[in-house]
Amino acid sequence: MWTNEEGSRFPPAMVSSGVFAGAFDLEYGLSRADLDGKTMGEELQRIGYAGNTQVGGRAFKAFFEAHIEQGPILENEQKQIGVVTDAQGQRWYEVTLTGQESHAGPTPMPSRRDALVGAARIVDLVNQIGMENQPNACATVGLMQVFPNSRNVIPGQVFFTVDFRHPDAQILAQMDKPCARERHVLSRTSNWIWTSSRSGIRPPCHSIRTASLPCAEPRRSSASVIARWSAVQAMTPAISPVWPPPP
Template identity: 45%
Template sequence: MTRVATNLQIDSARLWGTIHETAKFGGTPKGGVKRLTLSVEDKQVRDWFRSACEAAGCDVHVDTLGSMFALRKGRDMSKPPIGLGSHLDTQPTGGKFDGVLGTLAALEVVRTLNDAGIETELPICIANWTNEEGSRFAPAMMGSAAYVGDFTTDDILLRKDIAGVSVGEALDSIGYRGESPVGTQKFTSFVELHIEQGPILEAEGKTIGVVDSGQGVLWFDGQITGFESHAGSTPMTLRRDALATLSEIVLAVERIASGFGPKAVGTIGEAVIASPSRNVIPGEIAFTMDIRSADAEILDHLEKAVQAAVVDIAAHRKVEVRLEKVWHKPPTHFDRTLVNAVEAATEALGYSHRRITSGAGHDSCNLNTIMPAAMIFVPCKDGISHNELEDSTQPDCTAGANVLLHTVLTLAGVAAK
């Protein structure tokens, strides 16, 4: 790949403006964003995104799972485009930058190329992937997972949220069940800009994280079945307490993950007591579990150790515990050539940087299984994400978008006049 010699820069004020403009769709009183996938608020931001892309001269189409693709033509339309983008859905207590930065920076790249009158050799396609967060429907990164063949379209369409609404019903309710079969839009490669969602870049004073790998992820849905009984008249030794059982499982996950030092994490993120009451011993609890490591061998050890611990806890608590694995994403090692292209663009622009592993899962981690992919990280304040306090600075967002722009110019090339 030959680097395009240019001093081209994105419009920092315009990018910053679009980030804050889209934050009004699902904006919260604390300054965050609640925009669950396929909600009314998601429709609002999707409509905005479609209009903005069309105004930038892109052809927009939507696949049957609602993922959006905005194509900017290149000189050679016989080749698949360079893909860039991320997602627009958020967590229930989300912020302005997670996912949104990558999608809007991709739009800003297209706008900047338009303003400069630059035609690229290869086309460019911006993607907004459906349900990256997984906060309403499981699994996370649903649109890209189906795209790479991890799930069938029919399987995903039948997945339901906690209210019993299916993905298909939610798509129809906001008018975003597209006509293009999943996988129709091909890519030559894919580059995603994202906030780090961790504290490393800020702590080290680095502007850019050149992402070379991503953690593997295991998700479980758990169900504990004990026995409901009176809190005042049931002796402690005769209880089959579902909540006390969950407490032991939580501590076991913490202990097991901590045993692998900084190379593993484990979390119980949700717990719901069936028919809770102050004076009733909890008899039934549903919960979720999230386990991660960038080392496939460690991830396997984690799973086996957690499963064994759960069996032991259930036995001595005299309850039934069911763990269902609902998602397994192996560790990601991004394409070396693309990672080097990101690093070269960063160095050419003079930004401080370091190689980094992504602690979070991303659509690019899925895409990397079938095409060359890479990621660019910028710092977020105090490493906070999935929180209304999530924040990043305009200079850092601008730097990330500039690295994205120059990486894309390298990959797509500039058409000869």
């Protein structure tokens, strides 16, 4: 129902629902840009989906969304339907790691400042953070751009994203601390330059725990679906230019 609900192309997530709920103003939503600099407003105009209905012009009391399960849990447990009790909190970061471009042939291994090697260490660390905060934690590096992206050149710069998720706010707040320690290790031992920013924050939502949700008996022939409470809780815009904070 909502445009850019996931925020995959135009971060942060839930921009349109956030504009509807008053968490963002319309100008902010339309000005969100993708990696190529194209804004959501421009792209909506280009495909003819901009529309002219006034924001908030339709009155809704609540939203209830029947959604296919995006993970494997219901299928693995051979259950047809589930009701979500928590909305995970999220922290999104954008990281640029800078080393030094050099020729892949004549540059000795001890002399290299390979930015991709440093990024690989962070990717592995992010995965470890997710595994060490089970159950429920998720940690992902989902986007990576390598420069100059040539087979004959040692990478001089890598841009990548980090996504931490957990339904417990205290655990979520602790998940980026190992990255802060690794940042200082990388800078001190390998002379890589780490620049980063926090691109989105969404606190966990637990309101559904006490909500009264009438559930109809699903038909056996229906596909496995998961009922997701669409709480309109938009991500807070970036407020910190530096991530991770000092350990």
